Amino acid sequence: MTGVVAPTAPQTGDARVPERRRALAAVLGGLGVSEVLAGVVLAVVVRWSFDTALDSFLVTNGLMGLTFATCGAVIAWHRPANPIGWLFIADGIGHATTAVGAPLSQLLHDRATPIEVQRVVATIISWSWPWSIALFLPLALLLFPNGHLLSPRWRPVAIGIVVTAPFFAVEMGTGPGALFEGGPNSYLQLPSYDALQPLWTATEIRGLIAYALAIASLVIRYRRADDTGRRQLLWLLLATVVMLLVMAPWALITGTPVFVLLAIPLIPVAVAVAIVRHQLLDIRLVVSRALTWALLSVLAVGAYAALVAITDSFVSTRFGRSAVVTVLIALLIAPVLPRLQRLVDRAMYGDRRDPARVASLVGEELSSGVAGGMPGVVEAVRSALRLPYVAVSANGSLLASAGVAGTVVPVDLSYGGTTVGSLLVGLRSGESGLSQTDRNVLTLVAVPLAVAVHATRLSTELQTSRERLVAAREEERRRLRRDLHDGLGPTLTGVAFTADAAANLVSTDAERASELLSTLRTDTRAAIADVRRLVDDLRPPALDELGLVGALRQRADALSWRADGASVSVQVSADGLPPLPAALEVAAYRIATEALTNVVRHSRATTAVLTLRCDSALEVLVTDDGPPNGAWRPGVGLQAMRERAAELGGAFEAGPSPSGGRVHATFPMATP
Known part of the structure; x- marks a missing residue:
């Protein structure tokens, strides 16, 4: 309307x-x-x-x-x-x-x-x-x-x-x-x-x-x-x-x-x-000043009429009416004008001269919950400052918005020295930019907003990680079910049938029973191999038999030759490692073996060094002396290593260096 x-x-x-x-x-x-x-x-x-x-x-x-x-x-x-x-x-x-x-x-x-x-x-x-x-x-x-x-x-x-x-x-x-x-x-x-x-x-x-x-x-x-x-x-x-x-x-x-x-x-x-x-133009600023002077004029007229009536019979004959009244009115109006202007400014521009009140409103909205409170926050900021539009964005998407967007000015939201999002502020009609008063208030408000945006991002990442873990678990269960059903299941069924047939023929046809027992041994070995393969997929048995360092040295010995027949010298340096959690051992082993496999398959290196260090964090470093071949294209192996590091809260980086290839992963000792 x-x-x-x-x-x-x-x-x-x-x-x-x-x-x-x-x-x-x-x-x-x-x-x-x-x-x-x-x-x-x-x-x-x-x-x-x-x-x-x-x-x-x-x-x-x-x-x-x-x-x-x-x-x-x-x-x-x-x-x-x-x-x-x-x-x-x-x-x-x-x-x-x-x-x-x-x-x-x-x-x-x-x-x-x-x-x-x-x-x-x-x-x-x-x-x-x-x-x-x-x-x-x-x-x-x-x-x-x-x-x-x-x-x-x-x-x-x-x-x-x-x-x-x-x-x-x-x-x-x-x-x-x-x-x-x-x-x-x-x-x-x-x-x-x-x-x-x-x-x-x-x-x-x-x-x-x-x-x-x-x-x-x-x-x-x-x-x-x-x-x-x-x-x-x-x-x-x-x-x-x-x-x-x-x-x-x-x-x-x-x-x-x-x-x-x-x-x-x-x-x-x-x-x-x-x-x-x-x-x-910004009509609110003009109306603010006009209302102030209108109210002040009415006040002055009223004061003039009252003082004239009061002083007419006392001082007019001795001092002169106009001079006394003018002085008295000036003394009365002097302290009134600033207060009157503040009241009018608050009606037109909200609480922008009271940053603490705006910050308090933002805090109240955030206390209702990070995700649920963000729409209330932007509406509170818009209403408190009488702005046409306020929104919060992160990673290129809007988290919440209020009002109608026109000309928008972004205010960075920083957390820990990193920009985590932007507070998008719509300019009032007639304004070409944010005034210093508005910017001071928004700078104060940006601090709790940045914390909220960071928390929202962490919450989103946590939820995404949970979903990925659930999906990975279900995929692993599906794979195990398929392997057991399609591989081990038929083999064991065949073993059972063969055993029954041999038992039935042992007294009547010894030669045929002997052939069936030979088949039974072969099928049993195949079933055992399938079981070992499934177990190895769940956790490398070498970790339990030799420990992380022994298993890596065993794997390094197996990767001593490139596909073209040239030898590769793989050295493992991992002294003084403390006992590690099982999940951390598996992640370090998988990343190290994948990195060494890539050295043998894709580089022309003659030497590779695997270093494991543990202080406040476990560090896995694989370097080689292969010639640089430009930036590495991300493939399945690199993506798998990056995901394994991220699952345990670690960091991962890989790529060429001046001295050759380099793969570096770090894991916090207090794993999630």
Whole structure:
């Protein structure tokens, strides 16, 4: 309900309808401007002074007609489907007609034009401008900014404004008297006008109620609006604040002169900017300053009035009123301004001047759980700083986001000297970058966020590792089942059948029984070989028979020849190793034997050295003197070694070095 409604293509199939609407808007807006210019020309012809033009409302009506018509044409041009533009055009034409009518009436009177013509012009003047005040402007405010009512419940309000608007026009158009001294009376004047005073009073109250309801609608829209809608509404708020700054002091102190009405044209200008170009600048900063000075002005006026009343009878005769009051007001306002500015800034920019509060909100959201609390964190930061968009990303993916993304500035999240993610912050409308105040708050917030992102990543990696372990376990079980079912199972079944057959033939056909026993021995040996193969796959038996160092030396002796027949000298250096956990022994053995096998198969090395060291961590290092052949392409062997190291929380690296190939793996002694 709060976004700007873009013009949509008509359903009639005529693509020229929007262009016709734009042309109509330009023509009607030009009509209002032309009337104002004609009024200025006629004022020069009848030789009106500026004071006369001001007193006859030519200046005020002309300026309002010019701004409402122009701004309405701009809105209708860019948003033809939004009725606010058309209402403003009608409002501007009404004021412009009154503006041109005032000097025209004077000119007709001076040149003794027939009285009927003069009375027609006077009637048009009296009846043209009231519609702008009673109908077009309150209805436009009720529909601001998207051209739709706040909800269907507000439809009776709009209908009430439309139905009761003629009463104000009748009140203004039927009143007695001439426009200027000696001028003609207009038509449609009521002889019993004064007797209807209760009706006119009700009409005035109706106008106040209409504008009060329009303002209430805007307040409700602001509370429900998103960031874009609030920026649009703030433009109108800024114009209203400035208008009140101009009009309120005069109304409270000396009465309202005519020229304060010149502040009213700020309303159509603000509405046009809000609908067409609301992102022109950071309106919140401007409104913040304007609200501060508006409140301060009201405070100063009130203080001035109170102090004048108090000091009038005590100090005016001795010290002079104005000097004392000015000094006292200055002393009162000096400490109020900073506090007032902080209150307004908090309403517009949230808690950005209170970083501790923002950090506390982030901590509360994180305490709900790392994974579950991240969406709450970004929403808390966005709400606390009144930002249009906040998100947290890691490894190129969004962990959580809130708001609508526009221009985004990243803030690095660092943990342990490493960037673990980014806090993506959307810039407010009109900003080209983050202010230092915002950056200070976000820097403070980035510390717990970085810890949370790091914890989230570790949690994700742990879950992934668990899933991989479960998958590997199930695959290993599947492989064992297949090997037992397809290999060992049929062999043992054949052994059983052969044994039964030999038992049956031993007394009747000894020769055939002997042949079956020979087959039985062969099948039994095959079954034993299958069992040994399965056992070796689970854990190399050499580790239990010879230990890690003995098993590696045995394996090194078996890898002394390359495929081309050249010999390879493999040395094993592993003195003083303490007893190791079984999982660590298997991982070190598999990595070392795979690395030595790669040396024999793929390099042209003549010497390889396997070194095992153990201090706070177990270190496995395999080096060779083979010539460099460029970067190593990752294959199944390298990937398997890397995975074995990662499973036990270790690190792995492999590749060419200036002196030959190098494979290096480290394992923490306190294995997971």
